[in-house]
Amino acid sequence: MVMTAAERIPGVEVRHDAPSGPALREVVFDVEDLTVAYGGKSALSGVSLEVYKNFVTAFIGPSGCGKSTFIRCFNRMNDLIPSATVDGTILYHGEDLYGREVDPVEVRRLIGMVFQKPNPFPKSIFDNVAFGPRVLGLKDGLDDRVRHALEQAALWDEVKSRLKESALSLSGGQQQRLCIARALAVEPEVILMDEPASALDPISTTRIEDLMDELKREYTIVIVTHNMQQAARVADMTAFFSVEVDENRDARTGILVEYDVTSKIFTNPSDQRTEDYVTGRFG
Amino acid sequence: MQAAAPRLRVHRRRWGEGVVKGALALCALVSIATTIGIVAALLEPSLEFFREVSLVDFFSGTDWAPLFEPARFGVLPLIVGTLSVTFWAVVVAVPFGLGAAIYLSEYARPGVRKALKPALEVLAGVPTVVYGYFALVTFTPFLRSLGLDVQIFNAFSAGVVMGIMIIPTVASISEDAMNAVPQSLRDGAYALGSNKLEVSVRIVVPAAISGIVASFVLGISRAVGETMIALLAAGQLAQLTFVPFEPVETMTAFIAATGIGDVPTGSIEYKTIFAVGLTLFVMTLAMNLFAIRLVRKYREVYE
Ligand SMILES: Nc1ncnc2c1ncn2[C@@H]1O[C@H](COP(=O)(O)OP(=O)(O)OP(=O)(O)O)[C@@H](O)[C@H]1O
Numbered sequence: 001m002v003m004t005a006a007e008r009i010p011g012v013e014v015r016h017d018a019p020s021g022p023a024l025r026e027v028v029f030d031v032e033d034l035t036v037a038y039g040g041k042s043a044l045s046g047v048s049l050e051v052y053k054n055f056v057t058a059f060i061g062p063s064g065c066g067k068s069t070f071i072r073c074f075n076r077m078n079d080l081i082p083s084a085t086v087d088g089t090i091l092y093h094g095e096d097l098y099g100r101e102v103d104p105v106e107v108r109r110l111i112g113m114v115f116q117k118p119n120p121f122p123k124s125i126f127d128n129v130a131f132g133p134r135v136l137g138l139k140d141g142l143d144d145r146v147r148h149a150l151e152q153a154a155l156w157d158e159v160k161s162r163l164k165e166s167a168l169s170l171s172g173g174q175q176q177r178l179c180i181a182r183a184l185a186v187e188p189e190v191i192l193m194d195e196p197a198s199a200l201d202p203i204s205t206t207r208i209e210d211l212m213d214e215l216k217r218e219y220t221i222v223i224v225t226h227n228m229q230q231a232a233r234v235a236d237m238t239a240f241f242s243v244e245v246d247e248n249r250d251a252r253t254g255i256l257v258e259y260d261v262t263s264k265i266f267t268n269p270s271d272q273r274t275e276d277y278v279t280g281r282f283g
Numbered sequence: 284m285q286a287a288a289p290r291l292r293v294h295r296r297r298w299g300e301g302v303v304k305g306a307l308a309l310c311a312l313v314s315i316a317t318t319i320g321i322v323a324a325l326l327e328p329s330l331e332f333f334r335e336v337s338l339v340d341f342f343s344g345t346d347w348a349p350l351f352e353p354a355r356f357g358v359l360p361l362i363v364g365t366l367s368v369t370f371w372a373v374v375v376a377v378p379f380g381l382g383a384a385i386y387l388s389e390y391a392r393p394g395v396r397k398a399l400k401p402a403l404e405v406l407a408g409v410p411t412v413v414y415g416y417f418a419l420v421t422f423t424p425f426l427r428s429l430g431l432d433v434q435i436f437n438a439f440s441a442g443v444v445m446g447i448m449i450i451p452t453v454a455s456i457s458e459d460a461m462n463a464v465p466q467s468l469r470d471g472a473y474a475l476g477s478n479k480l481e482v483s484v485r486i487v488v489p490a491a492i493s494g495i496v497a498s499f500v501l502g503i504s505r506a507v508g509e510t511m512i513a514l515l516a517a518g519q520l521a522q523l524t525f526v527p528f529e530p531v532e533t534m535t536a537f538i539a540a541t542g543i544g545d546v547p548t549g550s551i552e553y554k555t556i557f558a559v560g561l562t563l564f565v566m567t568l569a570m571n572l573f574a575i576r577l578v579r580k581y582r583e584v585y586e
């Protein structure tokens with residue numbers, strides 16, 4: 001069983017700039033024994049953890065261990081994959097995210113997502129950011145809303161004179177910040193980011209990392225990353241996932257190995273597998 | 284002297300590549316040459332025709348009676364007949380074709396799509412004469428049974444059935460275009476809290492617009508050029524009317540009916556066929572060019 005960080009950590013070994021330990025934090029997501037399968041083959045099994053408000057929570061682990069699969073559970077994107085089944089529970093502020101009454105479309109309005117590969121719509125920069133508000137019927141003050149979102153995503157100064165131009169004329173890093181702005185424009189509570197900087201150069205990556213530090217004041221951020229320095233730099237909490245191979249059944253399943261305060265994961269992990277991974281001896 | 288340099292040079296001439304290239308170029312050439320040949324064949328008798336009938340008379344005359352005495356060569360009734368039938372075909376084919384494409388691409392489960400798409404394409408292969416008879420002996424009587432004041436031959440029946448015939452073409456090509464829209468765009472829109480309809484209408488259709496417009500153009504071209512249904516169901520009465528339930532004669536119906544009749548080669552009636560054919564050709568060409576410009580203007584390029 002994986003204990004939650006709050007149980008194990010008395011709230012002292014937190015990042016020096018983290019205002020308070022997880023024990024004092026509000027829980028946004030409470031994941032209990034989550035298992036996800038594609039066409040009956042489980043890709044992720046028995047995951048339990050808590051995601052805290054106004055924290056950056058990072059998921060790290062080797063390729064194929066189910067990080068993307070897991071993060072897509074939080075805004076029910078897995079619903080769009082016909083073969084995917086989700087078992088276990090995710091409570092969002094105490095309410096079952098997969099409850100019968102819950103509308104996944106509503107879920108995604110509150111829980112935004114930024115994808116690994118920048119995916120701006122083939123529309124103008126303005127229309128990209130305005131897309132979400134328009135769909136939600138937030139027509140009033142659209143210009144201000146778009147501007148505010150672009151400012152939050154640290155993109156406004158670069159695009160303010162060319163809002164009518166195609167979003168595809170932006171550089172990769174700008175496109176990704178546009179996608180962040182697009183997610184912010186509908187004022188979600190949580191932002192999920194699946195390797196948001198993996199396709200970007202170091203400068204764009206730094207900008208997006210700085211951005212996360214800014215954004216976590218207002219938002220709760222969950223990020224998947226391959227880059228351990230990135231996790232160490234931006235995350236308050238880090239979860240390490242790994243793949244468990246069952247030779248007999250030729251099955252590979254992702255499991256949560258360790259979830260803790262980031263500094264603990266990187267300097268003093270309790271599990272040997274975590275230590276091997278973060279010190280580069282594995283994966 | 285230096286042993287390394289010759290390695291970059293050609294060792295064996297690759298004759299095969301040249302042959303393949305030539306053969307492929309020939310294939311391209313055949314279609315271009317045929318098109319040029321067709322235009323040339325249309326042009327010559329048409330030019331002779333316009334030596335006898337002025338362009339102004341041809342395009343402004345409202346009376347079409349080339350086979351009677353005195354012959355009148357106002358082509359407007361044929362153009363209007365063609366446009367009227369095409370109009371009803373488009374009214375049917377565009378919404379239903381697009382709707383079917385959206386359903387197949389965005390809503391249908393993979394199994395359903397797998398079964399429906401080939402069925403749709405089979406439908407596109409039904410001979411037009413079957414549709415023509417369907418319009419004449421089933422659809423028109425059905426309209427009459429509704430108490431509508433419909434002539435046996437009429438533009439509406441021909442147009443509607445032609446539209447039904449074109450639905451698979453529009454649906455199939457539109458669906459291909461929509462399928463080619465990257466899933467990442469849909470995911471992006473879903474992640475912002477869009478529902479399926481919003482994703483389809485605001486993201487997928489605009490991103491696939493060039494393919495969708497292409498499907499419309501192809502559909503309209505088929506309607507404009509469709510002969511059998513027009514001949515069987517719209518009639519052969521060249522009257523200048525937009526009233527849907529009246530008989531009209533389309534350009535194609537005139538060409539087919541006159542072509543199989545016994546007009547002597549070289550006569551003015553014979554040349555009329557080519558003049559009408561050329562007009563049809565120019566109209567279709569103009570429409571295609573217009574559509575290409577439209578697509579260029581509104582296309583949303585992804586990637
Ligand atoms: N749509 C899908 N259909 C079937 N299997 C899938 C699907 N998506 C993921 N999987 C499988 O689930 C497992 C976990 O994949 P996932 O993409 O979640 O891994 P990941 O940790 O994000 O890897 P990476 O770091 O390479 O992105 C893999 O074995 C993968 O093959």
Ligand SMILES: [Mg+2]
Pocket residue numbers: 067068069194
């Ligand atoms: Mg992934």
